[in-house]
Amino acid sequence: MTASTITQLAAALRDGSTTPRALLAGAIAHVDRTENDLNAYLAVTRELAEAQADAAAHTLEAHPETASPLCGIPMALKDVLCVNGVDTTAGSKILRGFKPPYTGTAVQRLFDAGAVCVGKTNCDEFAMGSSTENSAYGPVGNPWDIERVPGGSSGGSAATVAAGTVPFSLGTDTGGSIRQPAALTGVVGFKPTYGRVSRYGLIAFASSLDQIGPFTRTVEDCAMVYAAIAGHDPRDSTSDPRAVDDPLASLRAGVAGMRLGIPREYLGAGTEPGVRDAVEAAFRVLEGLGASLQEVSLPSTDVALSVYYIIAPAECSSNLARYDGVRFGVRVERPSLTEMYLQTRDAGFGNEVKRRVMLGTYALSSGYYDAYYRQAQKVRTLVSQEFDAVFKNVDAIVSPTSPSVAFPMGSRSDPLSMYMCDVVTLPANLAGTPGISVPCGFVDGLPVGLQVIAPRFEDSRVLRVAHAYEQATDFHAQLSPYATVAA
Amino acid sequence: MLARIGLSDAEKDRLLGELEAILEHIARLQQVDTSALAETAQVGDLVNVMRADVPEEPIGAAAALRNAPVSDGNYFVVGAIQGAELDG
Amino acid sequence: MTETATRPAALGRYEVVIGLEVHAQLLTRSKMFCPCPADYINAAPNENTCPVCLGLPGVLPTINEKAVDFTVRTALALHCDIPPFTKFDRKNYFYPDLPKGYQISQYDLPLSLNGYLEFPVGGEAVRCGITRVHLEEDTGTMHHAGDVLQSATSSLIDLNRCGVPLMEIVGEPDLRTPEAAREYLVRLRQILTYIGVNDGNLEKGSFRCDANISLRTPGAQELGVKVEVKNMNSFRAVQRALESEIERQTGVLDSGGTLVQETRGWVEAQGRTISQRSKEQAHDYRYFPEPDLPPLRLDAAFVERVRATLPELPEARARRFQEQYGLTAYDAAVLTDTREEADTYEALVAAGVPAKLAANWQSGDVAALANEHHTPLQHSGLGSDGLASLLRLVEAGTINGPTAKELLAELYVAGGNPEALVRDRGLAQVSDTAELSALVDAAIAANPAAAADFRAGKQQALGQLMRAVKDATGGKADMPLVNRLLRDRLSEQ
Numbered sequence A: 001m002t003a004s005t006i007t008q009l010a011a012a013l014r015d016g017s018t019t020p021r022a023l024l025a026g027a028i029a030h031v032d033r034t035e036n037d038l039n040a041y042l043a044v045t046r047e048l049a050e051a052q053a054d055a056a057a058h059t060l061e062a063h064p065e066t067a068s069p070l071c072g073i074p075m076a077l078k079d080v081l082c083v084n085g086v087d088t089t090a091g092s093k094i095l096r097g098f099k100p101p102y103t104g105t106a107v108q109r110l111f112d113a114g115a116v117c118v119g120k121t122n123c124d125e126f127a128m129g130s131s132t133e134n135s136a137y138g139p140v141g142n143p144w145d146i147e148r149v150p151g152g153s154s155g156g157s158a159a160t161v162a163a164g165t166v167p168f169s170l171g172t173d174t175g176g177s178i179r180q181p182a183a184l185t186g187v188v189g190f191k192p193t194y195g196r197v198s199r200y201g202l203i204a205f206a207s208s209l210d211q212i213g214p215f216t217r218t219v220e221d222c223a224m225v226y227a228a229i230a231g232h233d234p235r236d237s238t239s240d241p242r243a244v245d246d247p248l249a250s251l252r253a254g255v256a257g258m259r260l261g262i263p264r265e266y267l268g269a270g271t272e273p274g275v276r277d278a279v280e281a282a283f284r285v286l287e288g289l290g291a292s293l294q295e296v297s298l299p300s301t302d303v304a305l306s307v308y309y310i311i312a313p314a315e316c317s318s319n320l321a322r323y324d325g326v327r328f329g330v331r332v333e334r335p336s337l338t339e340m341y342l343q344t345r346d347a348g349f350g351n352e353v354k355r356r357v358m359l360g361t362y363a364l365s366s367g368y369y370d371a372y373y374r375q376a377q378k379v380r381t382l383v384s385q386e387f388d389a390v391f392k393n394v395d396a397i398v399s400p401t402s403p404s405v406a407f408p409m410g411s412r413s414d415p416l417s418m419y420m421c422d423v424v425t426l427p428a429n430l431a432g433t434p435g436i437s438v439p440c441g442f443v444d445g446l447p448v449g450l451q452v453i454a455p456r457f458e459d460s461r462v463l464r465v466a467h468a469y470e471q472a473t474d475f476h477a478q479l480s481p482y483a484t485v486a487a
Numbered sequence B: 001m002l003a004r005i006g007l008s009d010a011e012k013d014r015l016l017g018e019l020e021a022i023l024e025h026i027a028r029l030q031q032v033d034t035s036a037l038a039e040t041a042q043v044g045d046l047v048n049v050m051r052a053d054v055p056e057e058p059i060g061a062a063a064a065l066r067n068a069p070v071s072d073g074n075y076f077v078v079g080a081i082q083g084a085e086l087d088g
Numbered sequence C: 001m002t003e004t005a006t007r008p009a010a011l012g013r014y015e016v017v018i019g020l021e022v023h024a025q026l027l028t029r030s031k032m033f034c035p036c037p038a039d040y041i042n043a044a045p046n047e048n049t050c051p052v053c054l055g056l057p058g059v060l061p062t063i064n065e066k067a068v069d070f071t072v073r074t075a076l077a078l079h080c081d082i083p084p085f086t087k088f089d090r091k092n093y094f095y096p097d098l099p100k101g102y103q104i105s106q107y108d109l110p111l112s113l114n115g116y117l118e119f120p121v122g123g124e125a126v127r128c129g130i131t132r133v134h135l136e137e138d139t140g141t142m143h144h145a146g147d148v149l150q151s152a153t154s155s156l157i158d159l160n161r162c163g164v165p166l167m168e169i170v171g172e173p174d175l176r177t178p179e180a181a182r183e184y185l186v187r188l189r190q191i192l193t194y195i196g197v198n199d200g201n202l203e204k205g206s207f208r209c210d211a212n213i214s215l216r217t218p219g220a221q222e223l224g225v226k227v228e229v230k231n232m233n234s235f236r237a238v239q240r241a242l243e244s245e246i247e248r249q250t251g252v253l254d255s256g257g258t259l260v261q262e263t264r265g266w267v268e269a270q271g272r273t274i275s276q277r278s279k280e281q282a283h284d285y286r287y288f289p290e291p292d293l294p295p296l297r298l299d300a301a302f303v304e305r306v307r308a309t310l311p312e313l314p315e316a317r318a319r320r321f322q323e324q325y326g327l328t329a330y331d332a333a334v335l336t337d338t339r340e341e342a343d344t345y346e347a348l349v350a351a352g353v354p355a356k357l358a359a360n361w362q363s364g365d366v367a368a369l370a371n372e373h374h375t376p377l378q379h380s381g382l383g384s385d386g387l388a389s390l391l392r393l394v395e396a397g398t399i400n401g402p403t404a405k406e407l408l409a410e411l412y413v414a415g416g417n418p419e420a421l422v423r424d425r426g427l428a429q430v431s432d433t434a435e436l437s438a439l440v441d442a443a444i445a446a447n448p449a450a451a452a453d454f455r456a457g458k459q460q461a462l463g464q465l466m467r468a469v470k471d472a473t474g475g476k477a478d479m480p481l482v483n484r485l486l487r488d489r490l491s492e493q
């Protein structure tokens, strides 16, 4: 059952050819086979999973028709998502041993649908990074080449789907942390419109940018998981009360007659030639499907990176103040309170987190607020306005997801070069628009992703374009070496 | 320092060097003319999102304290607060 | 120096400038940003907590609508403007009673602005501007082992209070004396309790006050060096702390010294303030808009809806009491001191008790009993309905004043129906002229000397005769009638 899709497994569960327990056992066996190389999991939640699998089996037997397509399907959760009583570390030393006394909304919706949680996946500490090398618990190997990074920050969630262990997982995307690792591991990764999926229970990195979304093998699976987790949540005041339209209803409507824009700035000098070739070939496929493509401009793309690296650190400097060793997590004991704070946070946080907390603290401090934070907020408005203007002329934007394919571990030690990974993904976070990455080719055996972005609340349109492209190609069907390891 | 992270001198030097490079890159932001732009604190147009004043069952002290590194009875415990530390 | 000389001596050589900041907890049922019960006093430590007010990873705040309503209500009572757009901000600082490492508060766009409070001080009207009224969340509480902060080795943290809605009312530096400061607080508390948003308890800390005080040469435009005074938990403490601070600052200035901008704490036992924190240690709170909460747009309809829930405020009610019930300014002020008091008064009048009679009894004997038993009338055995029937018996002449007083004292504690009691115990006043005339004759006969003295012009001699008649009726005689009958009879010969 390795590397099956949700759709395939849901059918198998209903025709009696498998059971939730069997799927779970297969998934855990696959973790055991691959984990030495991949390090995709921070915890395997066997007990929880077994209970959920048994409950799912019961539901499938009692109500096979009305049971959710996710019922009995194994899945994995990025370790920034809180699950009641389950270790949740956010990839940080400071949260070692932390067991939340509650379950977040999106996760609860999956549990309610009957999905089976195999484990918590590795990620960059507090979701800060683009390679998953910033995890306090070691880096994650890319299933296409374990010497290379899987992207980040949701590297573990991407890798486990790419390795065929589970058909879907949840990640979070603050500047590209779902889409970029999806591209680098050859799977589908979707960041919904900001406000569509409740953030309650998501350990915050940058509150105005964070969004939960799925990793899957196919766009159809992605639409199913999205439909299960999306919708208003009174516990998240920024979650939108507008009704969610069914993404499956329009999924097969195709792109004939659609106007697609290619932002000139998204194929800039930093784009690797192989990536450019793959994406341009994808554009021709879309044209062949009846879409009309045109070049558009998002002039502030370059400066959006600066906006992002002020707003995200500013919010994170405040969001991470609660890690003080008082109520939860790891404490470095010192006789004086101030020393306890200083040593706990020095020992508990890794380099990238310290960098961003300091950067954000600086951007908000008196004397610098106007020049940095306020200015960034204003330019953020400009970034949104440019998207609005472009969307007057096109229905969606298509571009590479990442300027490069998966790079070797340790090759980007300079923070700025790492930040450049997000240059074409983070504008969608600043503007709150939905964005997806779908496999669109390979360069020397390494996957390339095609990004599709649509206006806010046009999540279904993003999925529809991605699905049309996916159905016309077979890149998504190619399996990483780890997905073909036999039992 | 405001971030409340106790860095060693070597760490401090390295981080400050990196931050300088980042700030230099970010400085291009200053060249954007923003005189006609409003600030975006959050995307979307939501306003007046409020809940009714109806109490719900709290989780209780036992659950609240379960993750505490140090507790005493029903309380969280921290070390002594020295004079200069008052109010943070 | 002529300027100084022309100023009232009481103000001394310097002009005192005082501004007050009040933090008042709102009487909501649940907390500000989570649905935990807001009652933190009656719960065991950390019992009334949830992931949100514990500041656990992954949680998000939600705004309590009632708290917004209460703040707007307060702002309207203080004549503030309600701007159409307001938002919450994060105030960042580290302290163990602040679990998130930031307090959700309001910075540059508060819920309300530009109000005022008017009140008399020593017969003169004072108007103090209200800069702003904004909404935030309270912190937890800390207990220091040994109760001595400086020498404690550890501190205990209770987060029950954390997240209770807290309203901050910032006054302009318009106050010039400690007495005015005290009066401002008395008035402010009266209004908050009147409109039902706060319980006004300084001791328990649901109504807290900090003061900013500076001295300057009279006539100077700019303010002197400002000192913030904290830790005052009674009106008296506020007045004393400010007096002590004026004395201290005057001393420093007179001796040619310079004051430093600092925060000082009032130490009640020592009767002085001590330095807590200097300006150099002041915080950079790095305020920024709270990304987890959409802003508020309170339109005119919302504001009008809240305005409609505002009760008549104490000042207006006192004025109306004077006009409608013919009360003196003093009686009207006493009877409108609290909303309950004023409601009781109006209930008495509505139940048929004459306005003046109700006023006299309520502000006299009833107030004394309430004080004595630490129980307001509403919670006494008698209740305001009982008091009304008792006073109707007085008004109808069924019982006399002394009997009514005795009954009041008894029923206040024990409860009961005054009419039934008067009937059962035969307490009704003796006002039958024939019966009393006979007793008057008997009294004159039994006290010939007193009768002779009175006839000789000694007015006081009447007392002995009156007492004799009163005793003969077991205290139930209609004494004004007895007085008239005695005088009539004694002047006959």
Ligand SMILES: [Zn+2]
Pocket: B058, C031, C034, C035, C036, C048, C049, C050, C051, C052, C053, C054, C163
């Ligand atoms: Zn709570």
